[in-house]
Amino acid sequence: MPETNHLLIKQLKTALFGPVDLSVNEGECVCLSGVSGSGKTLLLRSIADLDPHEGDVMLGNETCSAMDAHEWRRQVGLLSSESQWWFEQVGQHFKQPTSDWFEKLGFNNEVMHWQVSRLSSGEKQRLALARLLENNPKVLLLDEPTANLDKENTALVENLVRCLTEKNNTTVLWVSHDADQIKRVASRHFRFSQGGLEEAAI
Amino acid sequence: MNMILLSVYDLSLAAGLILLLALLSFRMKLNVEKQLIIAAVRTAVQLVLIGLVLKYLFEQVNFWLITLLACIMLLAAGREVMARQHRHFAGGWGFGIGIISMFVSSFTVTVLALTVVVQPDPWYTPQYAIPLLGMLLGNTMNGIALGMDRLTTSAYEQRQIIESRLLLGETWSQAIADIRYNSMRIGMIPMINAMAAAGIVSLPGMMTGQILAGSPPVEAVKYQILIMFLITAGTGFGTLTAIWFASKHLFDDRDRLRLDRFKAKK
Numbered sequence: 001m002p003e004t005n006h007l008l009i010k011q012l013k014t015a016l017f018g019p020v021d022l023s024v025n026e027g028e029c030v031c032l033s034g035v036s037g038s039g040k041t042l043l044l045r046s047i048a049d050l051d052p053h054e055g056d057v058m059l060g061n062e063t064c065s066a067m068d069a070h071e072w073r074r075q076v077g078l079l080s081s082e083s084q085w086w087f088e089q090v091g092q093h094f095k096q097p098t099s100d101w102f103e104k105l106g107f108n109n110e111v112m113h114w115q116v117s118r119l120s121s122g123e124k125q126r127l128a129l130a131r132l133l134e135n136n137p138k139v140l141l142l143d144e145p146t147a148n149l150d151k152e153n154t155a156l157v158e159n160l161v162r163c164l165t166e167k168n169n170t171t172v173l174w175v176s177h178d179a180d181q182i183k184r185v186a187s188r189h190f191r192f193s194q195g196g197l198e199e200a201a202i
Numbered sequence: 203m204n205m206i207l208l209s210v211y212d213l214s215l216a217a218g219l220i221l222l223l224a225l226l227s228f229r230m231k232l233n234v235e236k237q238l239i240i241a242a243v244r245t246a247v248q249l250v251l252i253g254l255v256l257k258y259l260f261e262q263v264n265f266w267l268i269t270l271l272a273c274i275m276l277l278a279a280g281r282e283v284m285a286r287q288h289r290h291f292a293g294g295w296g297f298g299i300g301i302i303s304m305f306v307s308s309f310t311v312t313v314l315a316l317t318v319v320v321q322p323d324p325w326y327t328p329q330y331a332i333p334l335l336g337m338l339l340g341n342t343m344n345g346i347a348l349g350m351d352r353l354t355t356s357a358y359e360q361r362q363i364i365e366s367r368l369l370l371g372e373t374w375s376q377a378i379a380d381i382r383y384n385s386m387r388i389g390m391i392p393m394i395n396a397m398a399a400a401g402i403v404s405l406p407g408m409m410t411g412q413i414l415a416g417s418p419p420v421e422a423v424k425y426q427i428l429i430m431f432l433i434t435a436g437t438g439f440g441t442l443t444a445i446w447f448a449s450k451h452l453f454d455d456r457d458r459l460r461l462d463r464f465k466a467k468k
Contacts, residue, residue, distance in 0.1 A: 052454070070373045073368060
């Protein structure tokens with residue numbers, strides 16, 4: 001019986017990358033790096049089943065293709081490198097009136113009334129993470145989540161993710177270019193090159 | 203009251219006005235004179251041809267000939283819907299969605315009006331069936347074309363937002379809901395506006411035509427009200443159907459936004 005948050009990628013392949021095989025243990029944080037354009041974002045999109053692909057992904061003993069797509073994406077949450085906001089106020093993008101994660105991300109409940117047009121790119125990025133965590137995803141796919149953040153806020157996000165892996169057994173696949181960051185957060189590190197994964201030193 | 207018949211000379215005078223406008227366009231370098239002349243010639247030729255076809259049909263009252271003409275009108279309207287969109291679905295879908303929605307709405311409403319409301323004998327009497335269907339198809343086509351163009355353009359422009367909503371666990375239907383409502387509204391608003399302005403700002407063409415042809419105004423008005431209600435219902439149902447099918451076809455069975463199903467106009 002596999003652990004419920006164990007992520008298993010089997011022969012995942014599109015015209016642009018693959019095949020990729022990877023097994024990430026429950027509560028583990030694995031980092032991916034690679035030159036831009038190597039297909040890291042596309043890999044995350046395929047794991048979230050947002051792009052057509054061959055192969056399959058399993059979460060615990062549940063198979064992606066056997067689950068409703070929207071249900072899969074609630075459990076396997078992808079945070080894009082650029083967040084999108086479509087209503088005027090921050091709060092309209094959230095289902096609940098408050099988020100347990102605001103404090104850990106450097107906000108308080110007031111942020112719900114803020115205008116989206118006045119958010120900085122760093123604020124948007126941290127709020128997008130809080131928005132995604134409302135679904136309580138079992139797996140987090142993070143696409144350069146700290147690219148727009150200063151040192152202090154990067155630390156907030158890293159600590160939050162560490163808290164999730166340790167306390168909630170959340171499984172994390174983290175795309176990062178920062179070697180120091182990979183050292184801080186990852187238990188394993190893979191380099192994405194020529195459409196496939198190679199294990200690399202941390 | 204007798205109808206005053208128009209002679210070729212009368213029509214040439216009106217054509218003279220078009221020529222004058224073309225000349226003005228040429229002098230002012232507006233560059234529409236060629237389009238203007240071609241469109242005017244097309245109007246004349248197409249209408250004369252349909253006049254001859256109608257004359258023949260009215261003499262025959264043959265159900266199958268009328269059905270054939272109705273199908274040709276439907277296909278032409280379907281092609282027009284596709285031609286008016288900047289991005290349309292590739293393959294049979296681009297054509298099919300328009301055709302099916304127009305068939306469902308225009309044909310049903312026309313048959314209903316003929317069999318239940320107007321009740322000519324036989325119900326497919328071409329004097330009634332063809333003009334009714336023509337007006338319904340023409341307006342439904344406008345509504346569907348406007349709505350579909352809004353839908354496909356918005357989906358393309360807001361693709362990142364739609365995908366972002368999908369990634370937050372929304373279904374395809376939730377992720378496209380706002381765009382779908384807007385597109386449905388856009389398709390229906392011209393008819394709602396036309397009803398609101400009828401008689402005050404504009405005298406609708408059908409009624410004007412009947413009055414010019416010698417009908418008593420109140421009788422013409424009754425027909426016009428009937429037509430406007432039928433057109434609005436037909437356009438509304440047709441637009442709702444088309445937008446629903448089209449918005450569904452923007453996604454595959456795994457709720458992925460599939461913009462690769464579009465073909466952009468060159």
